[in-house]
Amino acid sequence: MKDVFFKVTDSLSSFIEESEIFLCELKGETSDFVRFNKGLIRQSGHVDHYKLTLKLATGKKVVCGSFPITKDVDHNIALARKKLTDLRGVLPTAPEDPYFSLCEDLGKSIGLEYKNVDTPLKELAGVSGEVMAKHIVDYARGLDLVGILANGCQHSGFASSLGHKKYHESSSFNFDYACYLKEDKAVKGSYAGIDWNERELEKKMTDAAQKLEVLAKPVKTLSPAPYRVYLAPSAVFEIMSFMNWGGFSKKSIETKSSPLNLLYNGKKTMSPQVTYRQNFKSGFEADFDGHGHDFPEIVEFIDCGKPRSSLSSSRSAAEFKTSVNASGSGEGVGSGEMASGQLLSKDVLKELGTGIYISNLWYLNFSDRPSGVMTGMTRFACFWVEDGKLVAPINVMRFDDSIFNVLGDQLEALTYEREYILDAGSYGFRSSDSMLLPGILLKSLKLTL
């Protein structure tokens, strides 16, 4: 796809007028999607989806148009030229954008690149989505397994009339699933990466079956109250993904809409144990944007509890006079990393003592966004723990508490071991977001319903 993309953009370079600049972004994927229910296949298929986004600018006037492309170069060139012509027609009537900027430094010109969190650069494994689906059905036999397998290649590209040429490609599979005992009692699991290993899948299915036996114990219904809680890395993932709703966004911070306003305006700090940053090297996403900028490898958001940087897209950087380190208006963390702590995973239950082990959280939202107060639900295999022993699964409970308690005053310890979680989201395109996170032991979390 890289060659197809650059042939199209090379063709555009001879099509623009002297006063014009074009920027061209590619986003695409070729993906198998297999949906499971009751351990069998619910829906299965394949999507080839490539989108080109063209920006045409003269001076401070800029307009933008996107369209789908295929592997047919001539077809794509015709479409691109037509879109450019359309945009040229409306450009004179468009208002000036004082915050339009692009990076004239051609920067890195990245070749084809595969990314893997464990190994720097690797060749693709040869297992197809069809084989993966068959393995899943085989090893899930007897389990009420529900989930989604996504497998394939994701592409990002950027080129401009100034001579930029950047490309990024990453291949991965992501099998996100839950094994159900009954009603809402289930164990959540995930198997994601580059090298599909049948034995690893078998191990995960066996592990799920064993955990279901613990879920079969009589259920405990808790009363609303504050509780001592351990949040597993997958639960922390929900919280940090939720903080992507403008938490670290420069635009949200400057317009006072960030849930972390109180952190960035110095009124609150997090626990000194909390250090959170973006690290492109460990993630799957491209580290360039659609304006020619290459992102720094590391962006520190919180350093020992104190605020550091935020995320600025090209537009925010121009508006608020910062440097560009994010792509797109969402300004969310795509390759997050939280520093580990001292608590060994084998000691988690002992240190928790009596309280709740929360494996997953669900449907987070704000009770009071400017104050950082959020609400959400427990979900999947959460347990009541007494004196360091798993005693009973719990019925779902709602929590309502401040992010400044969860990552601040009420944070007792972080685990030493961390878990790498690849986001299974697929709105529009498969997500390439990921996080490397510890578990968190909390002195108290308020449960309300």
Place this chain on the structure above:
Amino acid sequence: MIDNLKKRFLNLMPDVDYCSFRYVSEARAHLMIRGGHAEPYSESDDAGVMITVHEDGGAGYAATADLSEEGLLSAIKIARQWADVSRNQLTFNLKEIVMPAHQGAYKASVKKPFIRTELAQYFDYLSDVSSSMKASSKPGSNETLADWWAGFTNVDQQRLFITNQGADIVQQSNVVIPFVGAVYSNGLDTITRSNSGGDHSRQQGLDLLDEIEFKQMGLSFVDEARMLLNAPNCPEGEMDLLLDADQMLLQIHESIGHPLELDRILGDERNYAGTSFVTLDMFGFYQYGSKLLNVSFDPGEPSQLASYDFDDDGVKAEKVYLIKDGLLLRPLGSAISQQRAEMAGVANSRSCSWNRPPIDRMANINVDVGDESFTQMVSKVEKGIYMRSNQSWSIDDSRNKFQFGCQWGRLIENGKLTTIVKKPNYRGVSSSFWRSLKAVGDASTRKILGTPFCGKGEPNQVITVGHASPACLFSDVSVFGGHS
């Protein structure tokens, strides 16, 4: 173009038990002025096809934007490969499923279509709204208008559905999604007042902006945001709750619409969107709400966001009551789900575009009007609160325990509207909440609303849904405010 595609699809139709070609093309235009500055005009053209094959007990799909003969043949081959993989490995017995084969067309009327060559006029209009909003803001000693925006997205979509069973359906719609809002801050607290990201979206042209008094809406949001910033926090307590239509939207969506989706009840969504407290044996027997509650699936409401004549599996769409006099009657499930569950449903198999398979979704889910005026409902309340405009939404994976927040609240004391309060929130349980419905507003309180952003499914997809409702009054709801 459509006729040529139809011919091509029919020529390439494979010899299988069932095959559908579902083509979607979409032209989207987005204009926004934020903080007094125009963002770049952006448009997107998208077009592609999803080919679904049922063959010898297996089912598969392939989606592509390559509409050439070569591209389509390749997609057919891939769909058949996936049908082969899933043969006799499907969750249900595909050989027992019969797909419909209707013919028809649907086209919504558009009084004032989006015209690209009038871009300058559209930006002038939005600029006028934006500058008026800024001009109306009154900076105080420590409070500022931190952000404000006015914009819209126009989406013109065309769908063609052809099967080897004889289905032949063409549908066209145009949707306008207005965005307007303001943010006031005093450094410690921030209030946002907006149309919640598109609640007034409708299937019509740009005449919608005049109809909803877009500019006046923006001005009132600036005014209300400043007022709310200085308002007291919503008090905590059990009280009557009067919800305006623009919060009923969210209430219906989360605790009636989603729980009644049949694929959810059948377990398909348990890994992601969740399950439901509703089970198959409840239909026809379960008292979902008070006798005042009447809820319909209505694909024929003119200009509502999710009106259509056929769903994306080709089922003919008709108005059906889901809940009548509070009794639960019908789930939201289309052809495949109905046959899996062996019960009647509605025409709601929908996909966001060509690149996602259709699944059971909400469309227009509406509450019937009652016979009480707004004033009458207020006068009934001894201790209560009136809430408007959704701010926040969270519910458990069985669609039961919920917590919702609104942008604006006003206390009701001894039958009168009194103090405006900020950050009103409330909690409840779906399975009992609707039984506390004690009054339903008349037609004067009704608004035709919807949201373009309902997310569900694996792989994920976002779709438009409509919710028309009057204002409604509920008793003894747990209400609370923001962080003090």
